Amino acid sequence: MITVEKYHGTGNDFVVVAADAPVEDREAFARRLADRETGLDHPDGERVGADGVLFLDLDADAEPPRVEMTLVQPDGSIAEMCGNGARVVATWAAAETGRRAFVIDTPAGEYPAEVGREGVTIGMGEPTFDSGAVPTTLGESLIEREVEGLTVTAVNTGVPHAVAFVEDVADVDLERVAPPVRHADVFPEGANVTIASERTAGPVQGYDQRTFERGVEGETRSCGTGAVAVVAAAHERGDVETGQSVPVHPPGGRLVVTRTETGATLQGPVEREFETTVPADGQVAQR
Numbered sequence: 001m002i003t004v005e006k007y008h009g010t011g012n013d014f015v016v017v018a019a020d021a022p023v024e025d026r027e028a029f030a031r032r033l034a035d036r037e038t039g040l041d042h043p044d045g046e047r048v049g050a051d052g053v054l055f056l057d058l059d060a061d062a063e064p065p066r067v068e069m070t071l072v073q074p075d076g077s078i079a080e081m082c083g084n085g086a087r088v089v090a091t092w093a094a095a096e097t098g099r100r101a102f103v104i105d106t107p108a109g110e111y112p113a114e115v116g117r118e119g120v121t122i123g124m125g126e127p128t129f130d131s132g133a134v135p136t137t138l139g140e141s142l143i144e145r146e147v148e149g150l151t152v153t154a155v156n157t158g159v160p161h162a163v164a165f166v167e168d169v170a171d172v173d174l175e176r177v178a179p180p181v182r183h184a185d186v187f188p189e190g191a192n193v194t195i196a197s198e199r200t201a202g203p204v205q206g207y208d209q210r211t212f213e214r215g216v217e218g219e220t221r222s223c224g225t226g227a228v229a230v231v232a233a234a235h236e237r238g239d240v241e242t243g244q245s246v247p248v249h250p251p252g253g254r255l256v257v258t259r260t261e262t263g264a265t266l267q268g269p270v271e272r273e274f275e276t277t278v279p280a281d282g283q284v285a286q287r
């Protein structure tokens with residue numbers, strides 16, 4: 001048996017495992033534990049599953065400390081980057097080291113992270129609309145074009161997102177409209193599909209957000225790279241200014257994205273849910 005922890009960032013939930021844990025087949029381990037019906041159990045007995053498994057390799061001697069993050073998704077694929085996952089990683093690393101600032105190494109590059117009183121802030125780098133980087137098969141940026149019935153803007157914020165602005169995210173049947181876009185030929189590596197609507201009521205402006213995630217193949221409670229993608233696309237349309245901090249509301253909570261001169265930051269809360277033990281092959285006893 002190995003010890004794992006469960007964390008969530010605004011409802012995007014992950015199993016956290018030390019990289020040196022004796023897990024031989026990470027793909028099978030993640031597929032099994034993430035399953036909402038047959039996967040990870042809460043210690044109180046409830047079956048919970050997860051949006052993925054974070055394998056974390058901490059170098060506490062580096063200055064600042066570094067963590068190599070590998071996110072294995074419910075379908076066994078590895079996500080190059082995950083904004084909420086990175087916030088979880090920093091919170092975990094702070095508990096391990098007593099430190100607050102870290103560098104997180106991912107397949108998409110390195111990201112600075114800071115654990116503060118207002119939540120965890122990740123330096124998300126510069127969102128790119130470049131067709132080769134998203135990637136798309138178009139020779140030019142894909143901005144507000146129709147793809148499989150949705151008008152989308154393609155942006156890479158560590159992973160590819162197709163962002164669509166809609167009247168009200170609550171009125172969209174995301175499980176129906178997202179899959180054709182997620183699999184559209186124009187996205188050779190697929191895309192996460194993020195919809196957003198402007199919040200006009202109430203004193204706090206910003207966006208409501210929902211994301212259908214590649215790798216999860218369903219909607220998640222929150223998506224950090226998606227929140228950054230919404231603000232990047234809004235900035236591209238001229239609706240958000242450089243330097244502006246924008247509240248983004250996924251179903252699972254509240255994030256704040258700031259489009260800076262050189263990139264974007266993502267800020268929001270993280271919670272540690274529980275610690276438990278699981279078999280090293282991830283095969284939870286069925287009942």
Ligand SMILES: N[C@H](CCC[C@H](N)C(=O)O)C(=O)O
Nearest residue numbers: 082083084159215223224225
């Ligand atoms: N939930 C993550 C994104 C995971 C991206 C992944 N689903 C993919 O691109 O394959 C986030 O908070 O940014």
